[in-house]
Every structure is written in C-alpha cells, then in structure tokens.
Amino acid sequence: MSVTHHKTTTFEVIKQFTMTKYPVSTLNKVVRGPKRANYDVHDINTILNDAFLCNVGYVWEGKAIVIPTAYGRLGDKIYIHGSLKNRMMLSLLAAKEASLSVTHLDGLVLARSAFHHSANYRSVNVFGRVKEIEEPKEKMKILKCILNHMLPGHWDNIRHPNEKELNATLVIEISMDMASAKVRAEGVVDEKEDYNLPIWAGVVPLRQVAETPISDKDLQEGMEIPKAVLEYVEKWNAI
Numbered sequence: 001m002s003v004t005h006h007k008t009t010t011f012e013v014i015k016q017f018t019m020t021k022y023p024v025s026t027l028n029k030v031v032r033g034p035k036r037a038n039y040d041v042h043d044i045n046t047i048l049n050d051a052f053l054c055n056v057g058y059v060w061e062g063k064a065i066v067i068p069t070a071y072g073r074l075g076d077k078i079y080i081h082g083s084l085k086n087r088m089m090l091s092l093l094a095a096k097e098a099s100l101s102v103t104h105l106d107g108l109v110l111a112r113s114a115f116h117h118s119a120n121y122r123s124v125n126v127f128g129r130v131k132e133i134e135e136p137k138e139k140m141k142i143l144k145c146i147l148n149h150m151l152p153g154h155w156d157n158i159r160h161p162n163e164k165e166l167n168a169t170l171v172i173e174i175s176m177d178m179a180s181a182k183v184r185a186e187g188v189v190d191e192k193e194d195y196n197l198p199i200w201a202g203v204v205p206l207r208q209v210a211e212t213p214i215s216d217k218d219l220q221e222g223m224e225i226p227k228a229v230l231e232y233v234e235k236w237n238a239i
Helices: 011-016 041-049 087-095 136-150 163-167 194-197 228-239
Strands: 053-060 063-070 072-074 075-083 097-110 118-133 168-175 178-185 202-205
Touching: 011 097, 041 072, 041 097, 041 118, 053 072, 053 075, 053 087, 053 163, 063 136, 072 136, 075 087, 075 118, 075 136, 087 097, 087 118, 097 168, 118 136, 136 163, 136 168, 163 168, 163 202
Parallel strands: none
Antiparallel strands: 053 063, 053 097, 072 075, 075 168, 097 118, 097 202, 118 168, 118 178
C-alpha cells in the first residue's frame, strides 16, 4: 500500500516558517481545564523533543485501539515505523489521517481531599494527514531521525539497515496540521474549608532517570560505551 507524495502548498510553506501558534479548532481545543492549554509551536515541539514514545490511536475492524510506538520529529512532521504487515500502520494509511499523544508525568499532587488529587504533567495531542515514505534515501534519513530522537547521535555508532531490512520497514509521515498542549505545573488546590483539616498535602516530584549502562555480555574485548550513550545518561541522571 502506498500514498503519493504530498505536494507542498504555499500555505504550508508560510505555516512552516511563520506560524508561532496552532489555530484553535473544535479538534484541538482543550475543553477541560482550558487555562492549562498551550498552542505555542515552540512549546509543543519542546514537549515532543523531550520524549520518544507516543500513543497512536487507530481503528481496526471497527475497534478503537491505542498503541505506544517510537517516533521522530523533523520540523512540523512526526515519523513512525513498523513492519509491512503492521495493522496500525496499514490502518493509518487507509484512514489517511492520524492522532497521537505524548505525556510526561512530572509529579503526584496529593491533596487533602480525594476529589482534588491530581498530577503535574506536560502533554501534547497532534492531528494530521498520513502518507507513506517510499524513496529509500528518504526512508533511511527518517529511520536515522527516529533513532537519534531516542538517543541523540547514536546513529553514528551502529550498523545501518541493509536493503532487505529497509524494504521490510514501513515508514509513515504524520503532518502536524493541528496540535495542542496541556500543562499542569502547580501545587495542591483544595477547597477553602479543607485547609483547616489536619491532613498532609503536597507534591511528589517525578522525573525520568537514566542509570549506568549495562554492556552486553557478548561484546568484543575492549569495546567502550559510546560517547552519545554516556551523554544521554549524564543528561537524564549523571553516572
């Protein structure tokens, strides 16, 4: 299954270089907790850059399914990959559109009342058109993007896909036509009368941590941990 390459329109060129905020529509508008909504392109890209797993929604045989998958971002495009028979990928191509979400959990918000327990988080929803990437050099470029999105610079440390592996991989582009972020970064919000209760309340901060790399037992003698791996660990929790 394939989709012909999308011809860039004048609108999309203008959008790529001048748009600072996504327009708000019934599709991407944050309805619940609108004060936490953010449609800023830079802020949305920052949230996407700080993760490499997204949840993709699709319909297969009339059933709604959500699957986590790795992604990469280039400009206003999101890229995912899978096998040629992957039902999620084939369903997205058939639908010609997709929706995906990314969430960072930053803390547990423990209130005095059960009703006001919450979480601090940064989340993004993306809505866009779908097309298959078929040209081999472009596919290779995008697979590099996805891997380096997971661990920056690591593409240079590995064996790249051979022709057989490349041909067995389906690569999909999702245009970021609409997007919105929702962020909670605050403390406990309780009912006024509950502040007099003898109950502890507060926030438990959470963060992603990278621990010391564990080298494969079958490595050739003298193999050192690549610089890109060490830099990733240092960023997410210094060794």
